[in-house]
Amino acid sequence: MLDLWRFEFYNSAAFWVALAGAVLVVRAGHKNPRRGAWALLACSSALLVAIPRFGIRDLALVYGVAALSLAVSRVLTRREGAVPEQARRVLALLGVAAMLGTLAVFKYHWVQGIFRPDRRSGVDAPADFVFLIGVSYFSFKAIHVVVESYKRVIVDLDPLAYFNYLLFFPSFISGPIARYSQFVPQLQTNGRGTLGPDLKDGAERIVHGLFKKLVLVQLVYPYVITNPARPLAAQSAEGILLGLYAFGAYTYFDFSGYSDLAIGAARLLGFALPENFNRPFLQKNIREFWTNWHMSLTSWLVDYVYWPLARWLRNFEYFRVRPVTLSVACMTTTFLACGAWHGESWNFLAWGAYHGIGISAVIVYQRQKRKLRSRTVQKYFASRASRVLGSVATAHYFTFGIALFALDWDKLRLVAATVFR
């Protein structure tokens, strides 16, 4: 019986039937927001346990992590003076550390290996690895709430709202990463009075997502560099370049398609999620690319890695008098964190560093550009040709960097040997 309640999100007919049921149940509670919130939490919980490799134990773990972060945040939102400031700071740091620790334990083999008694015997088979679907995303949402509670931006934390925010099923697996203050007020309105537009816009978005996932992905996948049917060793330089271009397109269609589906499904339920993609391949430099690619993650990293680091480094004279150096250091660190968040292998760190360095180069370039006095050069920079050239260069920079993301060291060496033969 339980096997019937097992389906991939967005990729199975059963999910769409379940989503339709969830829409009916959640929307039925629109006159009573509290009842609607309970209905949404019940639907989220029920649908999450349907995900293959995510069961009751995993759901309990997520509830446990949510309860821990909620408890920390509730203390931090107590009225001013109720908790000494030093204690608040320590508690906030511990809360963030606990969420990062949760992320590290369920994401990185080597961290879990520290706690495994069979590690000494050398047993470290991937099948033994305990993972938790969605941990990369809900841990970041929890950190966001802890930090904003410490800063007193969030002043009132309702447990039901918080659990709904963390477990919201349309975006649980791979985002978009919504902000608490943007999500929770929608629990009050619960889609009241917007059924028609929500259904129309949500359905339209779902169609776009399905087109990207079912059609465009299918068209490009045969050519991607990671396709087992196209072994790297058998590829020419042109074949490898085609594989990289195809992988870049595949990544965009698949992930932006997923984001469309998540945003569309949320809209059917009466909720607006933040956008994740905005024509990234039309952006004129890699800095603007990243403000239009996986936007919810980029803005999270800027708010919780870049700016805290920048504020801390400004305490040092060396960085205070060198704003470009400060910016470069912070940006590179932020994207190293981005790479580490994507995966534990060294190639993800290298990929993050690649983009951090690329954005840093743009920062330096843009600063130097302003010093040029030639009117011809200034006219060129303002021209459409400059923008087109920039877009083409940016798309290529991202696409070639994909090799670091998709391939391990041996395959990278093979690619380099083939392309630069």
Added chain:
Amino acid sequence: MNRLAAHVVTNWKIITMTFEIFWIVVFALQAAGAGGSEVAQFVYVNF
């Protein structure tokens, strides 16, 4: 020709949606007939 272009612009959304739905159905039926998709679903982060 200008009238055609004007019609296309006015009805661009419907045209796009029809095009997309048509190909979704074609590819979905093809996938169902082949016993499911063989394309790796790209989870854009390792969980």
